Amino acid sequence: SYVLTQPPSVSVAPGQTARITCGGNKIGSKSVHWYQQRPGQAPVLVVYDDRSRPSGIPERFSGSNSANTATLIISRVAAGDEADYYCQVWDTDSDHPVFGAGTKLTVL
Amino acid sequence: QITLKESGPALVKPTQTLTLTCTFSGFSFSSSGVAVGWIRQPPGKALDWLALIYWDEDKRYSPSLKTRLTITKDTSENQVVLTMTNVDPVDTATYYCALLRGSSWYFWGQGALVTVSS
Numbered sequence: 001s002y003v004l005t006q007p008p009s010v011s012v013a014p015g016q017t018a019r020i021t022c023g024g025n026k027i028g029s030k031s032v033h034w035y036q037q038r039p040g041q042a043p044v045l046v047v048y049d050d051r052s053r054p055s056g057i058p059e060r061f062s063g064s065n066s067a068n069t070a071t072l073i074i075s076r077v078a079a080g081d082e083a084d085y086y087c088q089v090w091d092t093d094s095d096h097p098v099f100g101a102g103t104k105l106t107v108l
Numbered sequence: 109q110i111t112l113k114e115s116g117p118a119l120v121k122p123t124q125t126l127t128l129t130c131t132f133s134g135f136s137f138s139s140s141g142v143a144v145g146w147i148r149q150p151p152g153k154a155l156d157w158l159a160l161i162y163w164d165e166d167k168r169y170s171p172s173l174k175t176r177l178t179i180t181k182d183t184s185e186n187q188v189v190l191t192m193t194n195v196d197p198v199d200t201a202t203y204y205c206a207l208l209r210g211s212s213w214y215f216w217g218q219g220a221l222v223t224v225s226s
Contacts, residue, residue: 001171031210031211031212033211033212033213035155035213037155042204042216042217042218042219043155043204043213043216044216045212045213045214045215045216048209048210048212048214049210049212054214086154086155088155088212088213089211090211094171095168096157096160096168096169096170096171097145097157097160097211097213098157099147099154099155099156099157100154101154102154102155
């Protein structure tokens with residue numbers, strides 16, 4: 001089964017840019033999706049297909065994907081961005097979705 | 109407006125069968141391409157995909173749980189039902205249903221916490 005690797009935690013000061021990575025074998029050839037999950041809440045899709053944003057998601061959220069690493073980029077980080085972030089792809093070999101283990105973003 | 113809502117028992121005894129229902133609005137299985145799935149999250153742990161069903165009855169299951177899971181849909185009632193047999197305390201989790209769009213989970217329900225305990 002396809003494995004996605006995320007750092008357990010990332011810390012960033014308010015107003016700075018946070019980068020959360022998601023590693024996988026040739027992940028650049030897949031579409032990567034990112035979810036934000038605030039404590040006690042359901043996940044929310046913040047970036048899909050590597051870099052597209054659903055309606056209502058601020059432009060501060062963006063993404064990139066190349067080679068073996070996809071990255072969620074959150075610019076001008078605010079306290080409200082503190083959450084767990086999960087990446088997800090579709091494993092075409094087994095034909096089912098796969099989630100990363102999640103990254104806890106802490107705003108210092 | 110698309111909404112999904114999970115319902116089911118909050119407490120289940122070990123070895124019993126868990127049945128969860130996802131009731132949705134704003135879309136229909138009558139439309140080609142629609143798929144709804146279930147994802148769970150044990151307390152303090154990561155998201156874990158369980159199963160999904162397409163508008164044409166095609167189904168997918170998590171390889172590690174496929175012998176215990178069954179997913180069905182009721183197009184007229186706008187519902188998707190997940191059954192999990194022989195539950196264990198490790199199945200304690202919040203269970204979410206979600207709408208698949210492309211290959212991303214575009215809309216999620218609020219989740220339902222299920223505790224497995226005697």
